[in-house]
Amino acid sequence: MSCFEINNLTSIVNKNETNHFHIVLNGDYDVRINKNGEIDTSNLSEKEYGVLLHEYIHYTQHLLTLFGICRCKMFNLAFNKCIQYIHNKNKVALPIKLSEIDDGIQEYENSSKKILGTQHYCNYNIDAVEVSNSMLANSRENKCAVKIGIYDFENNEAIDNEIEFGYWGIIESMAHLTQYLVDPDVNNRHDVIPYRIVELICDNKYPSIAKDTKMIITLCFCSLMFDNPGVAFFDLADYVCKQKLRKGTELYSYVINNISVNYKENCLLLKYAIPLFINELLNSIESIIGIKVNYLNKVTESCKNEVESGQSYLINMIYDDEIDFAKDSIKLLIKNYGLPLIQAKNVVVMPNSSKVKKQPYPETARLLGLEIFYKRIVSNSTKCPWYHICRKNQNLSEEERYSLNTDTTSYECLYDQWNKTQICLMTQTIKYYGLELKEFVQKA
Numbered sequence: 001m002s003c004f005e006i007n008n009l010t011s012i013v014n015k016n017e018t019n020h021f022h023i024v025l026n027g028d029y030d031v032r033i034n035k036n037g038e039i040d041t042s043n044l045s046e047k048e049y050g051v052l053l054h055e056y057i058h059y060t061q062h063l064l065t066l067f068g069i070c071r072c073k074m075f076n077l078a079f080n081k082c083i084q085y086i087h088n089k090n091k092v093a094l095p096i097k098l099s100e101i102d103d104g105i106q107e108y109e110n111s112s113k114k115i116l117g118t119q120h121y122c123n124y125n126i127d128a129v130e131v132s133n134s135m136l137a138n139s140r141e142n143k144c145a146v147k148i149g150i151y152d153f154e155n156n157e158a159i160d161n162e163i164e165f166g167y168w169g170i171i172e173s174m175a176h177l178t179q180y181l182v183d184p185d186v187n188n189r190h191d192v193i194p195y196r197i198v199e200l201i202c203d204n205k206y207p208s209i210a211k212d213t214k215m216i217i218t219l220c221f222c223s224l225m226f227d228n229p230g231v232a233f234f235d236l237a238d239y240v241c242k243q244k245l246r247k248g249t250e251l252y253s254y255v256i257n258n259i260s261v262n263y264k265e266n267c268l269l270l271k272y273a274i275p276l277f278i279n280e281l282l283n284s285i286e287s288i289i290g291i292k293v294n295y296l297n298k299v300t301e302s303c304k305n306e307v308e309s310g311q312s313y314l315i316n317m318i319y320d321d322e323i324d325f326a327k328d329s330i331k332l333l334i335k336n337y338g339l340p341l342i343q344a345k346n347v348v349v350m351p352n353s354s355k356v357k358k359q360p361y362p363e364t365a366r367l368l369g370l371e372i373f374y375k376r377i378v379s380n381s382t383k384c385p386w387y388h389i390c391r392k393n394q395n396l397s398e399e400e401r402y403s404l405n406t407d408t409t410s411y412e413c414l415y416d417q418w419n420k421t422q423i424c425l426m427t428q429t430i431k432y433y434g435l436e437l438k439e440f441v442q443k444a
Contacts, residue, residue, distance in 0.1 A: 014026050014051055014054070014055055015055065015058075019075075019367045019368070019370060019371040020059070020062045020063075020072045020075070021059070021296070021340040021341060021364075021367060022340055022341045022343065022367070022368065022371060023052075023055040023056065023058075023059060023340050023341070023342045023343065024055075024343050024344075025051060025052065025055065025342065025343065025344040025345075026345070027048075027344060027345055028344060028345050028346040028347075029044065029048055029052070029342075029344035029345075029346070029347065030043035030044060030347075031043075031044065031052070031342060031344070031347060031349050032347065032349065033349055033352060037352055038331060038334075039330065039331060039334055039339060039342075039349065041328065041330055041331070042328075046182065046183050046185075046325050047183055047185070047186075049182055049183070049325055049330070050179040050180075050182045050183030050186055050325075051179070052330060052342075053178060053179055053182055053323075053329065053330060054175045054176065054178065054179040055175075056330060056333060056340075057174060057175040057178050057179075058171060058175055059337070059340050060314060060333070060337055061171055061174070061175075061221075061224055063278075063299070063300070063303050063337060064221075064303055064306070064307070064312070064314070064337075065221065065224035065225055066224070066225045066226070066227075066261065066270065066273070066274055066277060067167070067224045067225065067226065067227065067229055068224060069274070069277045069278060069281050070277065072281055072284075073277075073280060073281050073284050074108055076281075076284035076285060076287070076288050077104075077105075077284065078098050078102075078105050079288055079370065079374055080287065080288055081098070081101060081102045081104075081105060082096060082098060082101070082374070082377065082378075083288075083433055085101045085102075086377075086433075086435060086438060087434070087435075089438070090438070090439065091438075091439045091440075091441060092377075092438055092439065092440050092441070093441050093443055094376075094377055094440055094441065094442045094443060095377065095378050095379055095380055095442075095443070096377050096378055097378075098378065111143070114142075114143060114144040114145065115143065115144060115145050115166045115167055115227075115228050115229065115230060116145065116166050116167045116168055117145035117146075117163075117164040117165050117166025117167055117168050117169050117194075117230055118145075118163040118164045118165070118166075118168065118169070118193055118194065119168040119193075119194055120193060120194075121163055121191075121192075121193035123162070124150060124152040124155065124157055124159060124162070125152040125153070125154050125155065126150045126151075126152065126163075126192040126193065126197075126200065127150075127151050127152060127153040127154070128150070128151040128153070128200060128203065128204065129148050129149065129150050129151070129163075129197070129200045129201060129203075129204050130148070130149040130150075130151070130204055131146065131148055131149075131165075131201060131204060131205050131234075132149070135147045135148070135161060136231070136234055139228070139230060139231050140228075140231045143227075143228055144164075144166075144228075145164035145165055145166030145167075145230045146164065146165045146166065146230045146231060146234070147161035147162075147163075147164055147165075148161070148162070148163050148164070148165050148197075148201070149161055149162060150162045150163060163193060163197075164230075165197060165201065165230045165233075166228075166229060166230035167224075167229050167230070168194040169193070169194045169197040169198060169230070170198065170220045170223050170224065170229045170230065170233060171194075171220070171224070172194040172195045173194070173195060173196065173197060173198035173199070173216070173220055174198075174217055174220035174221055175195075176190055176195040176196065177198075177199075177213050177216060177217050177220075178217055178318070178323060180213065181213070181318070181323045181324070182323065182324060182325040182329065183325070198216055198219075198220060198233070199216065201233075202216060202237070205234070205237070206237050206240075206241055208241055209237070209240060209241065214247075214248055214318050214319055215240065215245075215247070215248045215251070217248065217315075217318060218248025218249075218251050218252055218315050218318075219233060219236050219237055219240065219248070219251070220233065221248075221252070221312070221314070221315065222236055222251055222252055222255045223236060225255055225256075225259065225270055225274075226259075236251065236255070239251070239254075247319060248315050248318070248319065249311070249312070249315055249316060249319055252310075252311070252312045252315050253310050253311065255270065256269075256270045256271045256274075256307060256310050257269060257270075257271055257310050260273075261273050263276055263277070270307070271307055271308055271310060272308075274304070274307045275304040275307060275308060278300050278303060278304055279304075281300075282296065282297065282300055285363075285367070288370060289363060289366035289367060289370060290366070290432065291362055291363060291366060293361075293363045294353070294361055294363065295338065295351050295353070295361045295363060295364070296338070296363060298338070299337060299338030302336055302337065302338070303337065306336075313336045313337075314333070314337075317329065317332065317333070338351065339351040341364055341367075341368060343389070345392075346392070348389065350364050351364065365425065366432075368386075368425060369425040369426070369428060369429035369432075370429060371385075372384065372385050372386045372425055372426055372429065373426060373429040373430065373433075376417065376426070377440075380443075382414065382415045382416075382442055383413070383414050383415075384413045384414070384417050384426050386424075386425060386426065387409065387413050387414065390409045390413065390424065391409055410422060413426075417430070418430065418435075418436075418438070418439075418440045
């Protein structure tokens with residue numbers, strides 16, 4: 001989900017990818033598009049289905065929350081800056097460090113790091129946590145993640161301010177708890193950090209809602225409407241407990257209809273501001289891919305209508321017990337929020353512009369090409385990020401091979417994509433941005 005952290009761009013995990021509309025599943029997943037143009041997940045196990053749902057929740061966090069939308073916009077801005085930087089050079093040294101080419105990106109990275117919080121942790125067992133009011137006040141004042149103490153009962157240790165609670169803990173806790181609704185065994189597979197930290201926080205500070213999974217999911221979701229999600233979680237949890245709200249639908253409606261944010265020179269309620277931010281996101285996407293979006297326009301219209309209504313389709317589904325393996329929740333979510341490109345080791349699934357010819361939308365291929373190019377130029381690896389897919393193109397349908405240009409791999413795919421002559425996503429992207437004559441040099 002990261003725009004800038006290289007480890008998150010290149011590690012082999014299940015993830016929602018850099019371009020925000022691309023889910024990667026680490027393994028073989030029997031998913032496909034049926035003759036009606038709908039996703040078919042009938043052959044997935046409960047565990048596989050839960051993983052797909054988890055990643056889809058991350059996709060919705062990008063589309064439906066103010067923090068996610070702004071993070072997507074920032075990636076698009078950074079990519080534009082990167083292209084401008086390359087155009088101003090005859091010889092380009094790789095990897096490119098975005099923070100070194102633009103002060104604004106550096107400032108964004110610095111402010112982001114303060115609120116992201118702890119993503120991975122392995123120093124101690126985490127059996128319980130403690131949140132002090134002083135640390136919470138400090139985080140609010142300094143616009144940073146919340147420092148939290150931990151208890152390791154097994155080793156009889158108590159460590160003050162050991163971890164930081166912020167964006168990572170919120171997005172992963174929300175996705176984990178939603179995944180739990182279809183696959184309860186996931187609790188035995190996910191670590192406390194970052195997946196279960198919210199539950200421990202509620203055990204310590206908000207015992208009245210600690211077992212209310214649906215409310216905690218909603219709290220995480222609503223926290224992503226603020227520029228410091230970690231602090232916002234506590235503020236919203238305080239509100240829920242003081243007002244004795246019984247359902248997360250009430251909380252979502254309150255946040256959307258009563259919280260204001262600055263938009264340019266105006267102060268607008270979230271229900272009016274978020275659609276404007278979504279429009280800006282679409283404009284930034286069209287700017288970097290050079291074509292009008294069709295499918296994403298339909299998807300975001302649905303998102304804007306939802307926000308303006310003051311009701312969340314996702315939260316309503318949770319409270320109506322529609323997030324269920326047997327009820328095929330993914331299909332219901334996709335009808336409302338759209339289908340991102342889904343990539344597993346054995347298959348690539350994407351929205352099709354034509355049910356008859358099964359042709360993907362041009363914007364899907366453009367966004368994927370942009371992502372592949374971006375990941376290559378900011379990475380130490382010389383291999384094309386899409387190489388392993390091209391090598392397995394025999395598992396793709398004829399339409400997918402045609403649309404993704406995966407027919408041919410060569411030596412250049414491993415070391416020197418800039419001199420490759422065959423048509424593929426990488427070479428087409430290089431050509432589109434007018435970079436064919438640039439000299440790229442990989443640093444040792």
